[in-house]
Each structure stands twice: as C-alpha cells, then as structure tokens.
Amino acid sequence: MPVTVIGLSRSRDAAGEVVVRLGVPLLDEYLEFLAGRCRPNTVLAVAYDLKVFFTVVRKPPRRVRPVDVLAFMTAQRAGGEGRLQVAEPGTAAVSARTLRRRLSSVSGLYGFLLARGDVTVNPVPRGLPARRERQRPGQGVPLVRVPRTLPQILGPGEVDALAAALRTHRDRAMVAAMVLGGLRRCEVLGLRLEDLRFGERRVFIAGGKGGHQRLIPVSPRFVTEVSAYLDAERPADPGTDRVFVVLRGPRRGMQLSADGLDEILDGARRRAGLARGTCHQLRHTCLTQLRKAGMTLEAVQAQAGHASIESTRIYLHLGDDWLASQYRRAAEAIDAQALAAHPAPPGSR
Numbered sequence: 001m002p003v004t005v006i007g008l009s010r011s012r013d014a015a016g017e018v019v020v021r022l023g024v025p026l027l028d029e030y031l032e033f034l035a036g037r038c039r040p041n042t043v044l045a046v047a048y049d050l051k052v053f054f055t056v057v058r059k060p061p062r063r064v065r066p067v068d069v070l071a072f073m074t075a076q077r078a079g080g081e082g083r084l085q086v087a088e089p090g091t092a093a094v095s096a097r098t099l100r101r102r103l104s105s106v107s108g109l110y111g112f113l114l115a116r117g118d119v120t121v122n123p124v125p126r127g128l129p130a131r132r133e134r135q136r137p138g139q140g141v142p143l144v145r146v147p148r149t150l151p152q153i154l155g156p157g158e159v160d161a162l163a164a165a166l167r168t169h170r171d172r173a174m175v176a177a178m179v180l181g182g183l184r185r186c187e188v189l190g191l192r193l194e195d196l197r198f199g200e201r202r203v204f205i206a207g208g209k210g211g212h213q214r215l216i217p218v219s220p221r222f223v224t225e226v227s228a229y230l231d232a233e234r235p236a237d238p239g240t241d242r243v244f245v246v247l248r249g250p251r252r253g254m255q256l257s258a259d260g261l262d263e264i265l266d267g268a269r270r271r272a273g274l275a276r277g278t279c280h281q282l283r284h285t286c287l288t289q290l291r292k293a294g295m296t297l298e299a300v301q302a303q304a305g306h307a308s309i310e311s312t313r314i315y316l317h318l319g320d321d322w323l324a325s326q327y328r329r330a331a332e333a334i335d336a337q338a339l340a341a342h343p344a345p346p347g348s349r
Contacts (some may be wrong), residue, residue: 008051010044020047024054026061026165037208041186044330049105061113064123069106071142074101100144129253151284151314154179158274159285163276164266170233171264173225177203178282182290182303184209185279191243198223205305214305217333237313291315295331303334 011019021028027050034043054061054076057068076099076154094102107124114122125143153179154162159179177183177191187205195204197215201223205214226243238245238253245260246254261279269277283304291300303314 008044008047010050018044020044022047022051026111026113027054027119030109032091033112041209046105046108049102050109052102060063061109062119064110066123066125069103069124071104072221076102087179096144103143107320110290146209148314151288152276152281153285153288154277154281158277161272162268162277165268166264168233168247169229170247171268173222173229173281174261174264176219176222176225178279178288180221182283182286184283185258185261186278186303187305189242189258193243194241196226196243198227209305212307214302214303216303217337227300248339287312287315290331293331295347296335297300299331299334319322 007023009021009023011015011021013019019033020035020040020043021033022031027047030050031043031047034046035207036045053072056072057064059068076094103124107122108163110122110124113119163172163175166175174188177188178185180204183203183205186209187207190205190207191203192206195206197203199222202215202217205216207213230243233247234243234245235247236255240253240255242255244256246252246256246260265277265279269275287300287304290303291297297309297312297315300315304312306312
C-alpha cells in the first residue's frame with residue numbers, strides 16, 4: 001500500500017516556533033525529534049528531502065528496502081518526475097550534492113527509527129563493496145561521488161558593476177556584509193541592532209549555521225552604508241529589531257525575507273548585465289580574497305564560521321588581486337585579535 005504524503009506544512013506553536021509536518025506519523029515524530037536539536041532551516045530541508053523520497057518510492061517507512069533506495073537514486077539521476085526539483089542547467093537530473101544530501105536525510109530518519117526499535121535495519125547502504133573490502137573493511141565505493149570543485153567568485157569589475165546597480169544604502173550594506181565580511185545570507189538577515197558594534201567595527205553573529213555564535217570584523221564600507229541606511233532609510237517605527245527591513249509596500253518595517261534579498265540581487269544583476277552574483281558567490285568571493293591576502297586558514301575558518309576546517313580548505317586556491325590591500329589589512333587585524341586573545345607562551349618563538 002503506497003504511503004500517503006499529504007504535503008509539507010508549516011505552522012507555529014504557542015511559543016512562536018516553526019512546526020514542520022508531513023502528515024505521516026513516523027515522519028512527523030522524527031521531525032519533532034529533529035526540531036529539538038537542529039535549526040529550523042535544517043528541519044525544513046530534511047522534511048522536503050523526506051517528502052521527495054517517499055513520493056518517489058511510494059512505500060510506508062517500515063516497508064522500504066535497499067532496492068528501493070537504489071531505485072530512488074536511479075530516478076533522481078534520470079530526472080523527470082523522479083527528481084521533484086528544478087534540474088541543473090543543461091541536465092535532467094538533480095546534482096550529486098543534492099542526491100547525497102537527500103540520502104543523508106533518509107539515513108538519518110532510519111537511524112532514528114532503528115534506535116527506537118521501529119525497524120531492524122537502515123535500508124540506506126553505507127556504500128558498495130569493492131575488491132579491497134577484505135583487506136580494508138569499510139573502504140567500499142561510496143554511493144554518490146561528489147567532485148570537489150572550486151568556489152565560484154566574482155571579479156573586481158563584476159563586484160563594482162553589481163554595487164553600482166544597487167539602489168539603496170540598505171542593499172549596498174547587505175552586499176558589503178557578504179562580499180567584504182563573508183556573512184551568509186541568513187546571517188545578514190538575522191542581524192539585530194544590538195549586534196552592530198560600530199566602535200569596534202565588528203558585528204556579533206548570534207545565529208550562525210548550526211546555532212554557533214561568533215564576533216567578526218567588518219569592512220568600513222559596511223559601517224558607512226549601514227549607518228546611512230539607519231539614518232535615512234529605515235522606518236522610525238519598524239515591527240522588528242532586525243537591522244534590515246522592508247522599505248516599501250504593505251510589509252514596510254517588517255524583517256526582510258530571504259526571497260526579498262534574492263529578488264534585490266536578481267534585479268541588480270539584470271541591471272548590471274551579470275550572469276552571476278548570488279549571496280553565496282559573494283561570500284565565496286570574500287573568503288577567497290581573504291586567503292589570497294595572506295590570512296591564515298584558521299582565521300578564515302573563524303571569519304566564515306565553519307565548524308570544520310575541511311570546509312575552509314577550498315579557499316587554498318589563488319584568487320585575483322582585487323582589493324588585495326583592503327583584504328590584507330582585514331587579515332592582519334583578525335590575526336592580531338587572535339594573537340591578543342591567545343598569546344604565545346614565553347620562549348615559544
């Protein structure tokens with residue numbers, strides 16, 4: 001009997017927290033468990049991955065077998081209705097990274113069900129056996145091979161053109177936070193007024209990825225633009241303590257959404273005639289240039305908010321010389337702060 005997934009629904013509980021449900025008891029119990037240990041965006045992403053999986057497999061959770069997981073992988077690679085997501089340009093299938101993430105979400109579900117005793121085995125294989133399996137157990141072939149690619153960054157002309165196409169101090173401040181500070185989109189939108197440390201030229205990131213907090217230096221350009229925005233553009237009586245709010249329309253004064261920021265960048269790219277310039281590419285540009293300017297890998301990791309330095313290693317490649325002096329000053333300032341916080345013991349040099 002096929003599983004019935006009514007659809008992904010979102011609501012809020014009495015405390016104002018987002019509640020994500022799929023309409024299947026076992027799946028909803030897992031999402032409830034996940035909400036207690038993960039950020040809302042993570043719960044939402046996992047919920048969508050599970051919706052895709054069970055819509056394609058069309059079996060109740062307890063009846064899923066490894067053959068169903070392998071068939072799901074084939075459907076994802078083939079495209080069509082089996083992908084349930086816009087394919088990559090020029091392809092009919094989802095990306096290898098998306099497929100790996102979806103399998104990880106499904107495996108996490110079955111790890112939870114296995115711990116509870118609802119199932120006796122996790123149907124998601126850890127890998128495929130290889131000839132060297134006897135000599136090196138656990139060294140089989142991974143289910144999904146994901147190529148390691150360098151981050152896409154913008155050149156100096158592209159950044160200048162994008163900045164020139166932005167229409168408000170608010171928009172230029174948000175872009176400066178990403179391209180000169182390396183902030184994620186959610187971190188920019190999550191900034192509160194109390195997080196701005198103008199005297200120190202730093203900002204406090206209260207809710208980074210994974211809920212981790214950090215205090216990082218920002219560019220003088222960001223300070224200048226956000227100050228002008230607060231003085232001349234931000235409504236006097238906004239309905240939120242978030243720094244960046246909607247400036248016009250029925251939602252004026254309310255927190256700017258991720259879709260709103262994406263729409264701002266989409267419009268600026270069109271006006272500038274650019275093919276790239278997403279929030280993540282702006283962040284990649286900053287972190288690449290910081291490393292190029294001589295910042296240590298550990299300092300880049302701290303600026304980026306990476307939990308593992310392995311995520312930072314992609315910035316070991318060379319960037320261009322755009323704003324090298326500005327990035328070099330930022331790198332030196334951050335390294336100096338790190339040294340002041342953790343001075344070397346006497347006689348170690």
